Structures are given as C-alpha cells and as structure tokens.
Amino acid sequence: MGWKDLNLTWHYVEKWAAETPAREALVCGGERITWYEFKRRVDRAAKALLEAGVQRGDCVAMLSMARIEFMVTFMATLKIGARWLGLSPKFTVDELRYIVSDAQPKVLVTIREFAGRDFEDDIRSIWNTCGCIRKILVLGEPFEDAEDFGAYTSATRDDQDTHLYRRSGMGKPDDDALLMYTSGSTGRPKGVLHTHASIIANVAVQIQHFGFTAASRSLLHFPINHVAADVEIGFASVYAGATIVMMERFDPTQTLRVIEQEGVTVMGQIPAMFLMQMQTPLWALTDLSKVETFIWSGVAAPRTMVEALAEVAAKTGARLLTGYGSTEVAGFVTYTAPGDDIDTLHKTGGTIAPPFELKIVDERRQPLPQGEVGEIALRGPMMMKGYFNNPAATEEVLDVDGWYYTNDLARLDERGYIHICGRKSEMFKSGGENVYPREIEEVLEGHPGVLFSAVLGVPDPTYQEVGRAFVAIKPGYTLTEDDLRAYCKERLANFKVPRRFDFREHLPLLPTGKVNKPALKAQMALDI
Numbered sequence: 001m002g003w004k005d006l007n008l009t010w011h012y013v014e015k016w017a018a019e020t021p022a023r024e025a026l027v028c029g030g031e032r033i034t035w036y037e038f039k040r041r042v043d044r045a046a047k048a049l050l051e052a053g054v055q056r057g058d059c060v061a062m063l064s065m066a067r068i069e070f071m072v073t074f075m076a077t078l079k080i081g082a083r084w085l086g087l088s089p090k091f092t093v094d095e096l097r098y099i100v101s102d103a104q105p106k107v108l109v110t111i112r113e114f115a116g117r118d119f120e121d122d123i124r125s126i127w128n129t130c131g132c133i134r135k136i137l138v139l140g141e142p143f144e145d146a147e148d149f150g151a152y153t154s155a156t157r158d159d160q161d162t163h164l165y166r167r168s169g170m171g172k173p174d175d176d177a178l179l180m181y182t183s184g185s186t187g188r189p190k191g192v193l194h195t196h197a198s199i200i201a202n203v204a205v206q207i208q209h210f211g212f213t214a215a216s217r218s219l220l221h222f223p224i225n226h227v228a229a230d231v232e233i234g235f236a237s238v239y240a241g242a243t244i245v246m247m248e249r250f251d252p253t254q255t256l257r258v259i260e261q262e263g264v265t266v267m268g269q270i271p272a273m274f275l276m277q278m279q280t281p282l283w284a285l286t287d288l289s290k291v292e293t294f295i296w297s298g299v300a301a302p303r304t305m306v307e308a309l310a311e312v313a314a315k316t317g318a319r320l321l322t323g324y325g326s327t328e329v330a331g332f333v334t335y336t337a338p339g340d341d342i343d344t345l346h347k348t349g350g351t352i353a354p355p356f357e358l359k360i361v362d363e364r365r366q367p368l369p370q371g372e373v374g375e376i377a378l379r380g381p382m383m384m385k386g387y388f389n390n391p392a393a394t395e396e397v398l399d400v401d402g403w404y405y406t407n408d409l410a411r412l413d414e415r416g417y418i419h420i421c422g423r424k425s426e427m428f429k430s431g432g433e434n435v436y437p438r439e440i441e442e443v444l445e446g447h448p449g450v451l452f453s454a455v456l457g458v459p460d461p462t463y464q465e466v467g468r469a470f471v472a473i474k475p476g477y478t479l480t481e482d483d484l485r486a487y488c489k490e491r492l493a494n495f496k497v498p499r500r501f502d503f504r505e506h507l508p509l510l511p512t513g514k515v516n517k518p519a520l521k522a523q524m525a526l527d528i
Contacts, residue, residue, distance in 0.1 A: 009196050009238070010042065016035040017035045023241075023243070025244070038071075046080050056081035059084075060085070061100065063087040065249055066221055071234060079167075085191075101132075102389055106133065111138070120143045123146070135147070176195060178194040180225060180230060181225065191387060192328050193388045194385065203236045203331075211319065217290075218233050218266040219268070220246045221249065252279070266292065269295070272509055274296060288316060293318060294319070300442060304448065304474075321336055322335075330382050333352060334358065347419060349418045358418070360411065370414065376409070377405050383402065422438040428467075430463045431462075435457065437454070437467070440467060443491045444484065451472045452507050455469045467500075471502065485497060
C-alpha cells in the first residue's frame with residue numbers, strides 16, 4: 001500500500017514493517033520483535049478475532065499489563081474495524097464487571113495471573129453475568145471454557161487472507177477505535193470513545209513536542225486502560241516508528257535498570273513515579289545519559305522533582321517537558337517549551353498547541369479576560385466522539401460548537417501559559433473569598449520537607465469553609481503544624497492558609513497520579 005493517506009491507526013504498523021522490517025518495534029523482558037514480526041503477529045491476531053466472530057463495530061477487551069500481546073491485540077482489533085478496550089488487573093471484580101457490562105465486548109483476552117492473583121474465578125463470574133462475551137483467550141495456562149491465546153492466534157495461516165484484506169480495506173477515519181474508562185474519581189467511570197481520526201490528530205502534534213522519531217526508544221509501564229499506555233506512549237511510538245520498551249509493572253529500582261540497559265530515550269511518567277525513583281539509592285548511580293526527553297503528566301510536579309530532573313538535564317542536555325490534557329482529548333493539548341525554567345515547569349502546563357483551541361470561561365461559558373480563573377474549554381480534531389452509552393453525560397460537556405468543558409479550573413498568564421487551579425468541585429469559599437486548592441498545594445510542595453499535598457475545603461461555623469491540608473513528608477524530615485502554618489502565612493493571604501494540617505506517610509493516588517481526594521473525604525467522614 002502507499003503511504004500518502006495514513007488515516008487509520010494500524011496503517012503505521014504496515015508502514016514501518018515495509019520501510020524498516022528488521023528494526024526493533026517491541027521489547028518486553030527477554031522478548032524482542034521487529035516491525036516485520038509485529039505486523040505478522042497483528043495479522044495473525046486479526047484473523048483469529050475474525051474467526052471468533054468479531055464484526056465491524058464490535059468491542060474486543062483485554063485484561064493485562066503492558067506486554068507485547070497488548071500492542072498486537074490493540075492494532076489487530078483496529079485493523080478489523082472493531083473498537084479496543086483495555087482493562088487493568090488492579091481493578092476489583094466488581095469494577096471489571098461494571099465496565100464489561102457497559103462496553104459489551106465480544107472477545108475477552110486475559111492474563112491468567114498477576115501479582116499473585118489468579119483471575120479464573122473473576123473471569124468465570126464475569127462470563128456468567130455478562131452474556132456478551134463469546135470467547136475467552138488466556139495469556140498463560142487456559143482454564144475450562146477458555147483457549148490459549150498463543151495457540152489460537154498462531155493456528156491461523158500466514159498466507160494472504162482475502163477476508164482480512166477486505167475487512168481492513170473498509171475502515172474509515174471516523175470509525176470507533178478506542179474505548180477508555182475514566183478513573184471514576186466521582187461516580188461510576190465513563191467510557192471515553194475515540195476514533196482513528198481523533199487519536200491520530202493528537203499524536204501528530206504530540207510527537208513534534210516530545211521529539212519522538214524512528215530512533216526513539218520509549219518506556220511504557222502504565223496500565224493498558226490508561227491514555228498514557230494507549231495513546232501518549234503506545235500509539236505515539238507506533239506512529240513515529242519508535243521502539244517501545246515495555247514493563248508489566250512499575251518498580252522504581254527495576255525501571256531504572258531497564259532505562260539504562262535498554263538505552264531508553266523518552267521517559268514519560270507521572271510525578272509519583274519520578275519521586276519514588278529519586279528516593280532509591282540507584283537513582284544517583286543510574287546512567288541517564290541516553291534519555292533525551294523527560295516528560296511528566298497527571299498533576300503539577302513538586303518543585304523538588306523538577307529541580308532533580310534539571311540537575312540531570314544540565315549534565316546530559318535532555319529536555320524537560322510537561323503539559324495539560326485528558327482522556328477526552330486523547331492526551332496532551334498544551335505543552336511547555338524546551339528551555340523553560342524550573343518555576344515554569346513546576347507551576348504551569350505550557351501553552352495550547354495548534355490546531356487545538358483553548359479558552360477560559362465563566363459559569364455562563366463566556367470567555368474570561370487573561371489572568372482570571374475559570375473553567376478550561378477545549379476544541380479541535382483530537383476530541384472524543386463522546387461518552388459511550390451515555391448521551392446525557394456527553395451533552396453536559398460537549399456543546400454544539402464542538403467545545404469540551406473540562407470541569408478543570410485555570411488561568412492564563414501574560415505568555416498564554418496555563419496555571420491549573422484544580423477542579424470546579426474542589427473550589428471552596430472561605431469568608432466569602434474563592435479558594436483554589438491547587439494554589440495552596442503548590443506553596444506546600446515548595447517546602448523542602450514536603451513530598452505531596454492535598455487541600456480540601458471543610459465546613460466552618462465562622463468562615464463557611466476553611467482549608468484542611470493533607471501532607472506527605474519526605475523521609476528524614478520532621479515538620480509540625482506550626483512549621484507549615486508559618487510557612488504558608490509568609491506566602492498566602494490569611495484566608496487561604498489551611499486551618500488544619502494532617503501528616504501522612506502516603507497519600508492515596510488515582511491511576512493518573514493525582515491525589516485521590518474522594519478517598520481523603522471518605523477518611524475525613526470517619527474522623528467525625
């Protein structure tokens with residue numbers, strides 16, 4: 001095929017298999033496969049899914065961590081015109097059952113075991129209660145009523161399959177491609193549905209900022225239900241022809257070893273991962289000279305983390321980048337620039353990347369002047385198709401002009417850089433003044449002894465609401481409430497200073513790396 005119109009995601013596997021067949025495409029543990037072998041496995045898996053009865057528009061689900069079969073099944077599903085859904089082994093059986101019931105996959109590909117958990121009973125429970133699944137394929141030892149994924153996919157012949165050729169030729173850019181369920185920090189998770197076109201539109205911009213090329217080696221250790229695994233690292237690497245170095249789980253020490261051994265050039269993580277690595281003795285000993293770009297997302301990073309990365313970059317010439325985005329827009333839409341200073345990297349998410357559009361709006365969804373805090377609204381070709389099976393929720397956030405209202409609060413500075421202030425639901429009023437928790441958290445995380453923080457508004461008989469801060473202290477530091485209160489008073493107006501400070505060894509995190517504030521609220525309720 002020609003490469004003028006690469007308008008479907010799986011086209012890029014074909015492109016690189018034709019142009020650089022012998023180059024490494026996927027690495028996981030001791031297994032390495034070339035672009036030629038990647039395409040061959042995708043075709044085998046695609047034929048197997050066809051034989052399993054998967055039709056255009058059907059859903060194929062996969063319960064696994066990042067491994068070679070993940071990318072193979074992902075691309076194979078899209079090649080036959082179906083939509084792909086990733087499921088995390090960290091989900092409870094009730095969470096899995098809810099998502100499967102909503103998404104209605106026809107085929108479920110699943111690992112047999114993860115972290116000591118055997119999934120046979122869970123899968124049987126889902127099988128018995130969700131009548132949509134017609135075939136279960138197991139990575140590992142199969143159980144009764146299931147088949148071995150490897151045997152099933154390799155049983156299909158390698159010669160030309162006219163049915164597969166015909167099916168793959170029917171695809172259109174606006175076909176459903178990827179279904180990702182949000183973390184569910186409020187209520188039940190919603191399925192975010194993307195097309196080939198929206199994924200490609202985002203990644204085409206992203207690789208220019210991240211510096212992905214065919215020579216890149218990107219690290220992927222995120223759960224496969226996460227936009228970072230599916231789009232920001234996974235498909236972005238396929239688009240660029242880069243090598244994906246996969247790990248089935250994040251481990252601070254082992255990750256550093258893999259980065260050095262595999263010559264990783266693009267290291268994208270959430271701040272919590274970088275911080276955990278920095279706390280290991282191996283951080284100072286690891287050769288990070290091959291890393292060309294350090295990227296973080298999910299939440300504004302603590303200043304100490306940015307400073308530590310800046311020390312590495314000063315020696316190696318690596319770029320430090322962050323930005324803002326969401327699952328609904330298939331990843332990043334704003335970016336900082338190479339060479340931005342530590343303060344900018346710590347406090348902002350950069351500027352909107354054309355052709356994407358951004359505006360800050362008030363409660364009536366009218367644009368606000370520069371400097372005022374309001375809700376972030378986004379528009380562009382990277383936009384989700386909508387929330388799957390949930391038109392009411394879709395209409396709440398997408399207007400007729402194509403603007404997506406994120407529920408995130410921010411302001412734009414004079415350079416057009418975005419400063420995230422938190423969620424609309426997190427803002428509280430103290431003595432009639434608006435308080436944005438993220439502003440306070442940035443101050444707290446500027447203290448050399450603070451690792452992470454989270455601020456919540458709590459009822460107060462005098463001021464209506466006041467702030468309560470939850471703080472994780474760095475190992476080796478000792479802090480008191482008076483210490484942090486005095487620190488905040490030097491940097492914040494009095495009504496913003498938290499009235500109470502709770503010290504915790506760890507704060508609960510969402511899969512995105514953000515602090516799980518609903519979990520903290522639940523803990524507060526138990527304190528009463």
